[in-house]
Amino acid sequence: MSRPEDTLPPDLFYNDTESQKYTTSSRIQTIQSQMTHRALSLLNLPSPSLILDIGCGSGLSGEILSSVPAQSGGPHVWIGMDISASMLDVALQRDVDGDLLLADIGQGVPFRAGTFDAAISISAIQWLCSADSAAVSPIARLGLFFNTLYASLRRGGRAVCQFYPKNEEQRGMITGAAIKAGFGAGILEDDPGTKGCKVYLVLTVGGGEDVVGVVRGMEGVDVLDGRRRGGGKKVGGERKGSKAWILRKKEQMERRGKVVKSSSKYTGRRRKVAF
Template identity: 75%
Template sequence: MSRPEDTLPPDLFYNDSESRKYTTSSRIQHIQSQMTHRALSLLSLRSPSLILDIGCGSGLSGEILSTFSPETNPGGPHTWIGLDISSSMLAVALEKEVEGDLFLADAGQGVPFRPGTFDAAISISAVQWLCNAESTEESPAGRLSRFFNGLYASLRRGGRAVCQFYPKNDEQKKMVSSAAVRAGFGAGLLEDDPGTKSAKTYLVLTVGGGELDGDITGVVRGMEGVDVMDNRRRTKGRKRGEETKGSKGWIMRKKEQMERKGKVVKANSKYTGRKRRIAF
């Protein structure tokens, strides 16, 4: 049986009838609840937070975010904002009068919020849709890059995100996780029930905080069962002196990181990173 994302774009696949069928299915409700609670446990929120729900659909996850449960949602109830590309899904959410604010937007075009807006983010069964190009002018790599760069900027320093998705294969899993690492995240993959039909893959993401520069991969590394991808690892065979602190390459990379965070940086020129003579 073909996967939904291989048949139609999400805004067309989730029409009025499909959106209602998805929302009213007891099986989907149960699975969605399990995955949302799992994502919340990985976020480890200790107090009510502002959460972005990417691919919020009809608000099944949002309803859980809005509740308080000492066992499964000890940090809640949370305030949440939902983002989805399907107007039909959002219409169902409005009928249900969910407590979150809803936005109609394509995550593959970015995350349209101010830098540092959210304490955390979750995404349940949505990221795999970004792995398909919607037109010949787009590419999965471009859509993933815009999404993760926008998500990184929208989270506060020290924030976390958990994206549950269904990778088609190991290559797609690597493509998604690599896009997150390139955006600046500390990242790790966690797979529940591997090798079974009920396997679930979670991409756990952290944003640098405190005095740390860049990501806080150590936080992800401390999570049980998470396979870490560290964007601070040095590639083998790197030439001596390359990307050293203060070099042109180092400065350019730092400026790109600042731009992704929404900061204003000076324009590059042929003098960027040049060495100056010592003045007496």
């Protein structure tokens, strides 16, 4: 089955019919709600904040932003941007609380520097990797998006983008563009290795909590911190590829009922380079 982004550009794919179908599907509503709540928990906003909803669609995520109070009480305020006029029309019909902007995120985030406390995106940024003509450069669009998103967030701000990468190359292209823009970047996977795998890109702007600290101790989550270089990446205090890291991963896999190789004194030991 082909992916939506492989068929048509988003403004054409989400026409009036598809927009209504998407919004009224109970399955999509449930999944959207789960992912939005997950993203909000990762944002970990201590007080009511101004949030940019990237690819807001018909406002399903925005409704949750308006209804879930921050830690100190009070709902968040949000502005949504989307390329589909049909999706935004459905949002207007549903009388959502956020302000709406018709815009292509591949052309950049058109707000003044430091406007937002945080940003959220559910199932949108993978569309930037699709090109409907040879004149369109996915890398250029990703670069423009992440650079302008970085500028639009205040220092210490944070963004969480849930997306569905087609493959490892696409996943690397997205995370690489975010890191190049200056973000501290972490990849989280809920239910990794399954059909229900959800991938979250957690982004921090200088001055905020380290992205690894944000997610340390979360069960069943893999974290890669793009700012750490050399000798593998630390995950929750363990260096990726170390014996402790390997043993923890094996334990997680065993709890999920998977068969893993038994450990020995050679587990995690680096092999010598053969010439």
